[in-house]
Amino acid sequence: MSNAPLMPMATAVWLVENTTLTFKQIANFCNLHEVEIQGIADGEVAKGIKAYNPIISGQLSREEIELSSKDENRPLEIKDTDIEISSVGEKIKKYVPLSKRQDKPDSALWLLKHHPQLKDSQIAKLIGITKNSVTSIRNKSYWNYNNLNPKDPVAMSLFSQKNLIEAIEKAERRIKREKKEKEKKTSNINKKIYV
Numbered sequence: 001m002s003n004a005p006l007m008p009m010a011t012a013v014w015l016v017e018n019t020t021l022t023f024k025q026i027a028n029f030c031n032l033h034e035v036e037i038q039g040i041a042d043g044e045v046a047k048g049i050k051a052y053n054p055i056i057s058g059q060l061s062r063e064e065i066e067l068s069s070k071d072e073n074r075p076l077e078i079k080d081t082d083i084e085i086s087s088v089g090e091k092i093k094k095y096v097p098l099s100k101r102q103d104k105p106d107s108a109l110w111l112l113k114h115h116p117q118l119k120d121s122q123i124a125k126l127i128g129i130t131k132n133s134v135t136s137i138r139n140k141s142y143w144n145y146n147n148l149n150p151k152d153p154v155a156m157s158l159f160s161q162k163n164l165i166e167a168i169e170k171a172e173r174r175i176k177r178e179k180k181e182k183e184k185k186t187s188n189i190n191k192k193i194y195v
Helices: 008-018 023-030 034-042 062-070 104-114 120-127 131-138 161-194
Strands: none
Touching: 008 023, 008 034, 023 034, 104 120, 104 131, 120 131, 120 161
């Protein structure tokens, strides 16, 4: 993480309005130029920018501000709290532009044709549409089924190839598990018949 706070201009606005720090201290903390801070104080720069409180966000403490307010040569130090955006296993929901949302049913049709082993719920989760939509596409009862054109969702960046491979592997494990359970049931039935 860089040493600049989140939203440096908005943070600078808050520091100018709510502290007695020097322009130089604020400029150094926010990675801005001293002239920009002077402009904020004069009302010429950052018009319409809402002030962002670095104390509430955990980037500064009141004590840190007070210490630097008393000594104009002391620089403000950002709290070393790296904000982890996402952990390794966590999936990030991605914004899909309106122009690509109409391609979701086409992508569902592509997945149904090329990977029929995937459950409707898996396809819905991958693409980001409802399970009912996927089921109606599978049953050919989707309201706009005749106008659908199968399109590769990975090529359209709806999700990654890795996500697709993981879903297929999960589906194959489920199919193997169901097959074993079915074989187990039939062998148990056969044993009862012979006994």
